[in-house]
Amino acid sequence: MFTSLIRVIKAGWLGFWRNRWLSATAIGMISLAILGIISLLLMNVLIGSLITNLEDKIDVSVYFKLDTSEKDILETRKELVKLNEVRSVEYVSRQEALNRFKEKHQDNQVLIQSLRELESNPLKASLNIKAQMASQYENVVGFLNQSKYQEIIDKINYLENKAVIARLSSITTTIRQGGLLVLIILAFLAALVSYNTIRLTIYSSQKEIKVMKLVGASNWFVRGPFIIEGAIYGIIAAVIALLVLHPLLWYLAPKITAYLPGTDLYYFFQVNFVALFFLQLAIGITLGTVSSWIAIRRYLDI
Amino acid sequence: MIKFKQIYKIYPPDCRALEDINLIISEQEFICVAGRSGAGKSTLIRLLIREEAPSQGQILWHNHDIFQIRNRDLPFWRRQIGMIFQDFRLLPEKTAYENIAFAMEVGGRNNQEIKRDVSQLLKLVNLVERADHFPSQLSGGEKQRVAIARALAHRPKLLIADEPTGNLDGLHTWDIIRLLIKINELGTTVVLATHDREIINGLEKRVVILEKGRIIRDEQGGRYIL
Numbered sequence: 192m193f194t195s196l197i198r199v200i201k202a203g204w205l206g207f208w209r210n211r212w213l214s215a216t217a218i219g220m221i222s223l224a225i226l227g228i229i230s231l232l233l234m235n236v237l238i239g240s241l242i243t244n245l246e247d248k249i250d251v252s253v254y255f256k257l258d259t260s261e262k263d264i265l266e267t268r269k270e271l272v273k274l275n276e277v278r279s280v281e282y283v284s285r286q287e288a289l290n291r292f293k294e295k296h297q298d299n300q301v302l303i304q305s306l307r308e309l310e311s312n313p314l315k316a317s318l319n320i321k322a323q324m325a326s327q328y329e330n331v332v333g334f335l336n337q338s339k340y341q342e343i344i345d346k347i348n349y350l351e352n353k354a355v356i357a358r359l360s361s362i363t364t365t366i367r368q369g370g371l372l373v374l375i376i377l378a379f380l381a382a383l384v385s386y387n388t389i390r391l392t393i394y395s396s397q398k399e400i401k402v403m404k405l406v407g408a409s410n411w412f413v414r415g416p417f418i419i420e421g422a423i424y425g426i427i428a429a430v431i432a433l434l435v436l437h438p439l440l441w442y443l444a445p446k447i448t449a450y451l452p453g454t455d456l457y458y459f460f461q462v463n464f465v466a467l468f469f470l471q472l473a474i475g476i477t478l479g480t481v482s483s484w485i486a487i488r489r490y491l492d493i
Numbered sequence: 494m495i496k497f498k499q500i501y502k503i504y505p506p507d508c509r510a511l512e513d514i515n516l517i518i519s520e521q522e523f524i525c526v527a528g529r530s531g532a533g534k535s536t537l538i539r540l541l542i543r544e545e546a547p548s549q550g551q552i553l554w555h556n557h558d559i560f561q562i563r564n565r566d567l568p569f570w571r572r573q574i575g576m577i578f579q580d581f582r583l584l585p586e587k588t589a590y591e592n593i594a595f596a597m598e599v600g601g602r603n604n605q606e607i608k609r610d611v612s613q614l615l616k617l618v619n620l621v622e623r624a625d626h627f628p629s630q631l632s633g634g635e636k637q638r639v640a641i642a643r644a645l646a647h648r649p650k651l652l653i654a655d656e657p658t659g660n661l662d663g664l665h666t667w668d669i670i671r672l673l674i675k676i677n678e679l680g681t682t683v684v685l686a687t688h689d690r691e692i693i694n695g696l697e698k699r700v701v702i703l704e705k706g707r708i709i710r711d712e713q714g715g716r717y718i719l
Contacts, residue, residue, distance in 0.1 A: 195601050209586065402582055406596035407572035407647060410565070 199412065203419025210392055214424065217388040221428035221478050224381030225471050226435060231374040233440075233456055237447065238370055240454040242363045246325050249359065251349045253335060254315040257285075259343040261316070267340065268318055274334060276327035281319040288314040315345055325360035385478050389424070390486040393417055400490045410491050414484070421483035425475030432471050436460070494520045494650070494682060495541070500550035502536050502706075510536040512706045514550070518684065520650075523677045525693050526686040527717050528703035534686040537703070538655050541684070542574060543567065572600055575644030575652040575681075579659035581636045583628040589639045590615070590624040596646040614642040618672060634665030641672060651682045658689060666692065693717040 207214050255264055264282065271280045283291070289312050296302045306313075322328050332349045393400075396417075403413045437460070444457035460467065500514040511533045518524055526534050539545045540552060543559050551558050554570075562570050583592050593614055597607045615621045618638040628636055637657055644652055654673060658666040670692055677683045687693065693700055693716065700715030701708055 194603060198598050398582075399584060402584055403599060404568075405576060405582060406599050406643065407568050408599040409568040412568075412599055 195412065199415035200419055202416035203423065206392075206396065206416050207420045207423050210395065213388075213392045213395065214420075217385065217392060217424045217479075218428045218431065220381075220385045220388045221424055221475050222431045222435070224378070224385050224478060225428055225432040225474050227381050228374070228378050228474055229432065229436060229467065229471060231370070231377060233459070235370050235374070236459060237451070237454055237456065238366050241451055242366070244451070244453050245359060246363070247321070249325060249328075249355070250319050250321045251328055251331060251347060253318045253320065253347050254345045255317065255343050256345045257315060259316065263343055264316055264318065267343070271318065271320060271331070271334070274331065276322050276324075276330050278321045278323050280321075283317045283319065285312050285314055285316045288312075288316065325363060382478055382482075386482040386486065389421060389479070389482040392420070393483065393486050393490065397490060400487075404491075413491060414487055417483045417487050418480050421479030421481075422476050423479070425477070425479030426472065427475075428479070429468070429471040429475040432475075433468055494518055494522075494555060496551075496553040496556075498551045498553065500540065500552065501548045502533075502540065502545070503548045509706050511540075511547070514708060516701065516708065516711070518682060521677070521680055521682055523674070523683045523696075523698045524685070525696060525698055525700045525715075526684060526703065527688060527693050527700055529688060532703040533706045534688075534703060535655065536706075538653055538684075538686055541653065542571065542576065572647040573650050575641075575647065575649035577637065577640045577644050577652070577654045577657050579656040581628070581633075581640045581660075583636060583639055583643075585628050588625050588627055589620060589631065589635075589642075592628070592639055593643045593646055596643045600647055610646065611642075614645055617645070617675075618642045632665070633661045634668050637661065637665075637669050638672065641669070641676070645676065645681075649681065651684065652676060654683065654685045654687075656687055657685070658687065658692065670696070690717045 253267075261284065268280050268282055271277050292314060293303065293306070320331055322331055328349060332347055335344065335347060400413055440457045440460050444455055444460075448455050495516075495518040497514045497516040500511055501509075502511040503509050514537065526537060528534050536545070540547055543562070546560055552560065559570070584595065587595060590611055593611045594607050597610060602610075612621070615624055618641055620635060620638055620642070623631060623635060626635075628639070631639065641652075641657075652673070657673075658669050661669065666689070673683050673685060674696075685692075697714045699713050700710070700717065702710040702715075702717065
């Protein structure tokens with residue numbers, strides 16, 4: 192049993208070495224497949240963080256009438272926080288609003304001057320609401336439109352933002368779904384090409400397989416070397432993919448960060464290095480061995 | 494040892510390759526299967542090694558129907574049968590020695606056994622000094638002798654030779670035939686399929702003649718007459 196295992200592994204290595212060029216092609220194809228899948232995965236990470244960034248930027252502000260007491264506003268806030276859709280609610284008091292206004296416009300002497308001439312604070316208190324997802328603002332606004340809030344709420348800026356929010360929410364959903372679809376299709380294509388390359392290497396050993404069957408080799412003894420060969424392809428392809436990916440990300444990540452602040456792919460790569468490498472190994476070995484397994488089946492029934 | 498019982502082989506739609514074949518092969522027999530090409534010799538052999546199934550009938554190996562053997566047991570059963578072919582079917586990247594050793598590796602034999610048996614086999618086929626040559630460096634007759642040594646690696650009970658001399662000239666032909674006789678005398682049953690009149694007439698062994706898928710003659714010490 193043990194001798195057979197060693198012979199099978201040896202034969203696998205020999206087959207790999209003897210068909211160097213075909214092996215190189217198969218490895219190249221699997222490397223590309225791994226790279227494709229991994230870069231789509233990274234793309235997904237990128238899109239995910241982009242969407243989170245964007246979603247973080249939108250919010251809905253509720254402005255309260257000037258004479259509303261702070262207690263009523265905090266009561267409303269409490270109610271809002273209870274909602275599942277709501278991620279955070281920030282209370283900005285009238286004084287706070289004034290401070291922020293002054294800070295923002297400190298260089299604009301005319302505005303500051305005119306503000307000083309007013310006797311009272313003209314700014315309204317507000318609640319800044321952030322929802323979990325862009326599509327949920329509709330519900331939050333619906334909640335605030337209840338009649339009991341009508342007397343204290345002056346206006347909700349949702350209507351102004353509505354178009355933007357709606358578009359953003361539809362874009363993010365589309366990007367997510369589209370990305371997944373492209374990922375699946377490309378992964379499938381890559382697997383198909385690797386499978387066909389491996390089939391070619393097995394086709395070239397057809398005669399040898401026939402002789403093996405002839406001298407009474409069991410199916411495992413025939414299949415074994417090809418599966419080992421497939422696994423070798425997968426391992427080498429994973430290492431190559433990693434060697435390509437590392438400098439590529441090192442070069443590209445800062446440029447991407449320049450466009451889309453808040454996302455650093457190189458950092459993501461470094462943090463998840465081990466997990467990514469094992470993922471690549473898993474993809475490579477699965478692709479190599481399963482392809483060999485399927486491709487050799489038709490040559491076995493003699 | 495082997496019994497063909499009412500074997501029919503019909504390739505769809507209606508090519509009758511074998512019809513009503515009844516044949517008994519005893520242990521340690523030397524039997525020639527003769528006939529023109531297309532008479533059904535190759536089909537008969539393909540059925541015998543279970544490469545194909547008959548349309549009807551049974552082939553019994555020591556009273557067991559060979560078509561009842563499960564697929565995963567098939568390789569072990571096949572190791573009881575050695576085969577040689579007109580086109581030798583050696584592995585071109587292996588030397589004569591390695592080609593023979595390979596058959597034993599496949600059978601899971603250990604390295605010492607392999608070393609010992611391969612040397613013996615090389616001696617038997619008289620190729621000791623050619624052990625390290627590749628098939629491309631050997632003559633046709635030598636290649637066939639390597640193939641015979643390989644076929645004997647599992648110490649088979651039955652050796653099937655399908656036109657083994659088809660690619661060889663007269664001198665080498667008789668080398669091979671004499672080797673087959675010697676193997677037979679050492680106790681292995683030999684089935685030799687050929688259409689070579691001279692071999693059959695020179696051998697004076699049992700001759701089964703096929704024509705159009707039927708056995709038309711089966712005689713001890715027979716001659717090839719059509």
